[in-house]
Amino acid sequence: MPGSEDNQGAARSDGEQAGGEFDLVVIGGGPGGYAAALYAASAGMSVAVVEKDKVGGTCLHRGCVPAKELLETASVLRTVAGAKEFGIDAGQPVVDLAASQERKQKVVSHVHRGLSGLMRARGITTFEGTGVLHPGRVIRIDDGTELSGRNVVVSTGSVPRTLPGFDVDGTTVLTSDEVLALDRVPGRVAVIGGGAIGCEFASLLADLGSQVTILEALPSLLAGCDKDVVAVVGRSFRRRGIVVRTGVSIEGREVAEAGTRVLIGGGDAVEVDAVVVSIGRRPLSENVLADGTGVAVDDRGFVVVDDHMRTGAEGVYALGDLVNTPQLAHVAFAEAIVAVKDMLGEPAVPVDYERIPWAIYCHPEVAFAGLTEEAARARGIDVVVKTDPFGGNSRARILGETDGLVKVVAERAPGAQGERAGRILGVHMVGPWATEQLGQGYLSVNWEATVDEVAAFVQPHPTLSEAFGETVLAMTGRSLHVS
Numbered sequence: 001m002p003g004s005e006d007n008q009g010a011a012r013s014d015g016e017q018a019g020g021e022f023d024l025v026v027i028g029g030g031p032g033g034y035a036a037a038l039y040a041a042s043a044g045m046s047v048a049v050v051e052k053d054k055v056g057g058t059c060l061h062r063g064c065v066p067a068k069e070l071l072e073t074a075s076v077l078r079t080v081a082g083a084k085e086f087g088i089d090a091g092q093p094v095v096d097l098a099a100s101q102e103r104k105q106k107v108v109s110h111v112h113r114g115l116s117g118l119m120r121a122r123g124i125t126t127f128e129g130t131g132v133l134h135p136g137r138v139i140r141i142d143d144g145t146e147l148s149g150r151n152v153v154v155s156t157g158s159v160p161r162t163l164p165g166f167d168v169d170g171t172t173v174l175t176s177d178e179v180l181a182l183d184r185v186p187g188r189v190a191v192i193g194g195g196a197i198g199c200e201f202a203s204l205l206a207d208l209g210s211q212v213t214i215l216e217a218l219p220s221l222l223a224g225c226d227k228d229v230v231a232v233v234g235r236s237f238r239r240r241g242i243v244v245r246t247g248v249s250i251e252g253r254e255v256a257e258a259g260t261r262v263l264i265g266g267g268d269a270v271e272v273d274a275v276v277v278s279i280g281r282r283p284l285s286e287n288v289l290a291d292g293t294g295v296a297v298d299d300r301g302f303v304v305v306d307d308h309m310r311t312g313a314e315g316v317y318a319l320g321d322l323v324n325t326p327q328l329a330h331v332a333f334a335e336a337i338v339a340v341k342d343m344l345g346e347p348a349v350p351v352d353y354e355r356i357p358w359a360i361y362c363h364p365e366v367a368f369a370g371l372t373e374e375a376a377r378a379r380g381i382d383v384v385v386k387t388d389p390f391g392g393n394s395r396a397r398i399l400g401e402t403d404g405l406v407k408v409v410a411e412r413a414p415g416a417q418g419e420r421a422g423r424i425l426g427v428h429m430v431g432p433w434a435t436e437q438l439g440q441g442y443l444s445v446n447w448e449a450t451v452d453e454v455a456a457f458v459q460p461h462p463t464l465s466e467a468f469g470e471t472v473l474a475m476t477g478r479s480l481h482v483s
């Protein structure tokens with residue numbers, strides 16, 4: 001059914017509603033799929049999107065946007081709770097989760113309407129239904145519609161992974177899908193998995209009043225982040241009463257008098273009212289590819305692609321969470337652009353996964369791009385490192401948010417003596433608005449800028465971003481406030 005009210009994709013005026021041939025057919029209208037559609041349409045291609053639920057995908061409806069909206073609720077709560085220090089007596093704040101959920105849904109619906117309208121304005125035809133790719137770039141939708149694409153993007157995304165013995169019931173065992181729809185704050189929660197999403201939920205639920213325990217199998221939270229950054233997050237979590245247990249194995253669970261008991265290796269257990277299983281997401285590649293398409297899927301279910309997102313089938317691309325690259329919306333956007341440029345026969349620079357920006361919205365926020373100190377040293381690079389805590393930054397003091405730091409990792413300048421640094425390899429931040437502050441760090445890493453080049457730029461005062469500028473300045477061998 002093209003252009004239904006729900007999906008609000010546009011029915012084309014050239015009579016192709018009942019199927020037809022397009023320059024590009026996209027299966028799955030999440031960030032990867034809709035970005036491919038928007039970019040291709042802006043380049044003049046005729047585009048159809050097949051979406052079984054709502055355009056916007058996981059990110060808009062069950063991921064980035066609703067999660068960050070609820071984290072903003074937690075931030076407002078912290079602000080009000082700390083208002084007295086600023087001379088404002090707002091009383092003891094009380095959370096009305098139903099009202100928060102309503103606001104979250106308003107934000108999601110607004111963005112959904114905007115996206116649908118944009119797709120319609122670009123002349124993209126949206127077909128509501130489940131699509132399957134057949135050989136010869138033929139796409140069959142479950143209502144019988146048949147489409148043919150001169151190019152095809154398969155971007156069916158991912159779903160939460162689950163654990164044996166932890167069947168999701170929406171009340172005691174939850175995945176991200178259920179956490180984002182909670183209508184009451186559980187008293188005691190175990191979050192299994194201390195990665196980005198697990199830490200965001202732990203932070204959110206602790207701020208809303210839950211007693212939270214994080215159970216992580218690896219030796220530390222936030223694998224892949226710089227060690228100094230992880231230490232700040234761990235300290236902040238512990239101060240807020242979050243119990244962090246790393247290096248634990250989950251053996252199963254049993255019914256407790258109230259709630260459930262999560263069984264941990266070594267005979268230990270944690271009794272809670274709810275368990276959030278946050279152990280990653282698996283690609284949704286089953287039932288999408290008919291026999292004989294020539295599209296290969298690896299043993300973990302990821303569609304196999306080259307660095308231009310091409311599958312083994314001529315003209316068929318795959319991207320986003322469906323392929324084995326970082327599962328992030330902005331990575332899906334970037335991959336979509338690479339794929340469409342390739343379709344157009346234009347030179348496309350593959351995504352440099354090592355230098356993409358990462359943003360984690362727990363409190364305190366984390367953001368980084370490029371190599372960690374550890375990773376750089378492991379490669380045998382002679383590095384110079386400078387760290388500046390937000391405690392010395394006036395704006396952070398003004399905000400009352402001094403927990404955090406900026407850390408810059410650079411190559412030692414060729415022939416340099418002492419601590420003099422050259423090219424910037426990695427920028428790592430934890431603290432107030434770190435996710436919004438990363439921009440300069442991201443550009444520095446990806447522009448392969450040197451500390452001398454970046455230090456020449458003037459930072460407005462008083463801003464949080466001064467911490468980055470002053471850290472880089474200090475790496476030239478001379479400094480203002482940072483030693």
Ligand SMILES: Cc1cc2nc3c(=O)[nH]c(=O)nc-3n(C[C@H](O)[C@H](O)[C@H](O)COP(=O)(O)OP(=O)(O)OC[C@H]3O[C@@H](n4cnc5c(N)ncnc54)[C@H](O)[C@@H]3O)c2cc1C
Binds near residue numbers: 330
């Ligand atoms: C709680 C949470 C928080 C997150 N936070 C962030 C964040 O802050 N920043 C960030 O960058 N990323 C974040 N992510 C990850 C981000 O949501 C994903 O990386 C992104 O959505 C992947 O986009 P995609 O298009 O590949 O897949 P999806 O968004 O999963 O979209 C796939 C679409 O395909 C549709 N579909 C599936 N099969 C078919 C079929 N056969 N026919 C038709 N349609 C089909 C689905 O309905 C869906 O709409 C978060 C994820 C979660 C779960």
